[in-house]
Amino acid sequence: MLEVSNLTKVLPNGRKVLDGISFKVKKGEFVGILGPSGAGKSLTMRCLNGLLKPDSGSVVLTDDQGFSSDICQIKKRELRKVRQKIGVIFQGYHLVKRASVLENVMIGRLGQISTFRSLFYGFTDKEAEEAVKALEQVKMDHLSGTTTSGLSGGEMQRVAIARAIFQSPALLLADEPISNLDPSNAKVIMKLIRPLSENIPVVGVFHQPEMTAKYCTRVIAIKDGKIIYDGDPKLTNDQLVEIYGEELHQLEQHEQPVLAIQ
Amino acid sequence: MTINDFSPKRYYKLVLPTVGLLALIKLTAWVCGAGFDKLGKGLLQGISFVKIMFPPDWSAFPEMLEPALQSIAIAFIATVLGTLLAVVFAIAAASNLTNPIIRNITRFLIGLERSLPEIIILLILIAGYGLGVFSGIVALSLGCVGMLGKLLGDIIEEIDHTMIESLEAVGANKLQVIWFGVIPQIVPNLVSLALFRFEINIRLSIILGAVGAGGIGYELDTSFGLLQFHRGLTAVLVILVMVVGAEQLSHFIRNKIKLKGALK
Amino acid sequence: MNEQLILPSAKYKHKVGYLGISLFVVVAVCIYLKYNPFLIFADFTPIQRLLGEMLPPNFSVLWQPTIGKAIAQTGSAAFLATFYGCLIAFVLAFLTAANTMPLRFIRLLVGGFLSLLRIVPPLVCILIFIIAVGLGAFSGMLALIVITVGMFGRLFTDIIENTEHSAADAIYSVGASRLQVIRYAILPQIIPSFIANCLYAFDVNIRVAISLGIFGGGGIGYALYMAMQVLHYQDAFALICLIIIMILLIEKTSDYFRTMILGKEKLR
Ligand SMILES: Nc1ncnc2c1ncn2[C@@H]1O[C@H](COP(=O)(O)OP(=O)(O)OP(=O)(O)O)[C@@H](O)[C@H]1O
Numbered sequence A: 001m002l003e004v005s006n007l008t009k010v011l012p013n014g015r016k017v018l019d020g021i022s023f024k025v026k027k028g029e030f031v032g033i034l035g036p037s038g039a040g041k042s043l044t045m046r047c048l049n050g051l052l053k054p055d056s057g058s059v060v061l062t063d064d065q066g067f068s069s070d071i072c073q074i075k076k077r078e079l080r081k082v083r084q085k086i087g088v089i090f091q092g093y094h095l096v097k098r099a100s101v102l103e104n105v106m107i108g109r110l111g112q113i114s115t116f117r118s119l120f121y122g123f124t125d126k127e128a129e130e131a132v133k134a135l136e137q138v139k140m141d142h143l144s145g146t147t148t149s150g151l152s153g154g155e156m157q158r159v160a161i162a163r164a165i166f167q168s169p170a171l172l173l174a175d176e177p178i179s180n181l182d183p184s185n186a187k188v189i190m191k192l193i194r195p196l197s198e199n200i201p202v203v204g205v206f207h208q209p210e211m212t213a214k215y216c217t218r219v220i221a222i223k224d225g226k227i228i229y230d231g232d233p234k235l236t237n238d239q240l241v242e243i244y245g246e247e248l249h250q251l252e253q254h255e256q257p258v259l260a261i262q
Numbered sequence B: 001m002t003i004n005d006f007s008p009k010r011y012y013k014l015v016l017p018t019v020g021l022l023a024l025i026k027l028t029a030w031v032c033g034a035g036f037d038k039l040g041k042g043l044l045q046g047i048s049f050v051k052i053m054f055p056p057d058w059s060a061f062p063e064m065l066e067p068a069l070q071s072i073a074i075a076f077i078a079t080v081l082g083t084l085l086a087v088v089f090a091i092a093a094a095s096n097l098t099n100p101i102i103r104n105i106t107r108f109l110i111g112l113e114r115s116l117p118e119i120i121i122l123l124i125l126i127a128g129y130g131l132g133v134f135s136g137i138v139a140l141s142l143g144c145v146g147m148l149g150k151l152l153g154d155i156i157e158e159i160d161h162t163m164i165e166s167l168e169a170v171g172a173n174k175l176q177v178i179w180f181g182v183i184p185q186i187v188p189n190l191v192s193l194a195l196f197r198f199e200i201n202i203r204l205s206i207i208l209g210a211v212g213a214g215g216i217g218y219e220l221d222t223s224f225g226l227l228q229f230h231r232g233l234t235a236v237l238v239i240l241v242m243v244v245g246a247e248q249l250s251h252f253i254r255n256k257i258k259l260k261g262a263l264k
Numbered sequence C: 001m002n003e004q005l006i007l008p009s010a011k012y013k014h015k016v017g018y019l020g021i022s023l024f025v026v027v028a029v030c031i032y033l034k035y036n037p038f039l040i041f042a043d044f045t046p047i048q049r050l051l052g053e054m055l056p057p058n059f060s061v062l063w064q065p066t067i068g069k070a071i072a073q074t075g076s077a078a079f080l081a082t083f084y085g086c087l088i089a090f091v092l093a094f095l096t097a098a099n100t101m102p103l104r105f106i107r108l109l110v111g112g113f114l115s116l117l118r119i120v121p122p123l124v125c126i127l128i129f130i131i132a133v134g135l136g137a138f139s140g141m142l143a144l145i146v147i148t149v150g151m152f153g154r155l156f157t158d159i160i161e162n163t164e165h166s167a168a169d170a171i172y173s174v175g176a177s178r179l180q181v182i183r184y185a186i187l188p189q190i191i192p193s194f195i196a197n198c199l200y201a202f203d204v205n206i207r208v209a210i211s212l213g214i215f216g217g218g219g220i221g222y223a224l225y226m227a228m229q230v231l232h233y234q235d236a237f238a239l240i241c242l243i244i245i246m247i248l249l250i251e252k253t254s255d256y257f258r259t260m261i262l263g264k265e266k267l268r
């Protein structure tokens, strides 16, 4: 279970980019975070795995054994241990250039194997096979031997997703995992993430309300560093306008609804 | 631009620098004891001297092979060990991998090394460890650390920070981040710089040899010192072959790696 | 599974194989040279002893007139060599560049000459010039000129050949002669990088001037060598400090002016 309470972050220039963010995510929940650009979604996600230290607030992760730790407080060593179990898909995929796709996936387990083995022997054949399976799930196994430098944006994104899956995480954080994918691949990914949420909490940032409506169990909307909505994934048009602003509405007067809920 | 800009007046502002430059040249020439008359006489003498050097003494050729091999071995081992050490220094000098204190200390040490020509480092080492191969290799390795440490450090600093972050996000420790995230990305630069440095080390090993680090440079220096100029010319020819050979080898390896697609 | 995929175990065997061979070669060469790379970490006594003898540095030696003269000589040799060397390299570069020299024969001849200068070891140069003009800063300077021309001739040629052709074509098209094209289309393009490289050449030459001094080229390098030879380590240490400061100062100034001329990103 993930318990986030009262995250605040003030930038050096005095701007409050996170302002009292609190929410709870239980096992079986797939939470979609919506919000306009610059709302603080990525910053929240970075706080969730300790890449960013908030000025105040806590992020408590409780595992199945009932052991809980506050990511904002623990020491670096323990933080590494916790991070092994957090799968992260970054907004900019962040793959290692010049390493093969397969290696990039296997890197997901780095924290779980001993330093000695990772430096001298590297990964085992069994792990490689598992990594290929993870790549199969995102339909990338045909490219597993190539280097990542030549991949397209969507392909890189799917590699990043395979890495997170391969990590067999206890918490999955995904920052815009489908933003660079074509509609059918986006569906493949969402269908992949959805069942994962039955065993672990999943938090994802999306810019597609129709997708969150279909696949998420809950939606949180963030605007100007504050949570302005938390609840049912099916949003009404008025709620969408509240999140994304008047422009959304104006657009709809000229065109057919772009963000209609199926 | 006005018409005036094309009048001869636009050259007026060049008068002062030109006069200054000429004065500086006169002054420095006086300090050096340089002069064209001296050069003319010297050149004639030099050309007649080069004539005296011919033909090379081929009987000395077999004696040259061993020192030549030694010079190549010195350059090789200094490049290998120096490059390895340089990687360590480069990592310690990269702001995205180490804390500012270690980084600044490392950068200071690298800068200190770079401000001393290898031959002076050799002189210091000779004072400590005596004449011989050991001092030569250490001096060349240190030169390697100074040059590659700085260049590689800068290259590492240009690595995308987010990529290092993504490795930290899966719980990797510093060593793992370096081994899986940093090393693969600097290997092409590393190889190409090491080859370049090998060429430099071959040249330097000759100079250092003359001061007493062993190898073919020593043969050359003693041949000249003992006025055995035919023998000296043999050494010169062997050195030329070595230098060109090292250059060609480095080109060859570089092209080969490029074909494999490793250098991009 | 596809055939592109190399299993980690196979990769590991590969790695171990390469590593083993490289390690074997390195160890073999070390044994051949009787070189123990760990000696420098294991045995600090020589360094300790040396430091003991070097400290404290005897800075009073720096006020001797001979040292002042030595610095002036090193600086002068580097300056003159940079001036004449770059000038000669500049002229020769126009004779080797394909877009300024139409005669293939001359291009090959001068190009070959530049290559020859480039591979002649500095040591050979200085030894020959010492015999030609005698010991002293003058021979050091001449050797430096040869080195500078060898090093920068090729570079200047590349710079000239990499200039924009469109500008030259535009001037040819109004009926200009080859010399006019060089003056109005090529020179303006290359002057900044030429000046920047001259500054860089000075930076390099000051180091080489110090090194060559040891072989009889005079100057501060020779002074240091002498101090070391007669075991005046405290004097030597003071001279080393002086050399470090001198080189750092020149490097920083040269860097500063080069950034000013070229802009930050082009600085090598
Ligand atoms: N390192 C930083 N330094 C300064 N400002 C930052 C930094 N990181 C984020 N910000 C600011 O914080 C705000 C929130 O950023 P965040 O990345 O969380 O946006 P987001 O909601 O993820 O937007 P998007 O949908 O475009 O990804 C933005 O206005 C951004 O400019």
Ligand SMILES: [Mg+2]
Pocket: A041, A042, A043, A091, A175
């Ligand atoms: Mg974002």
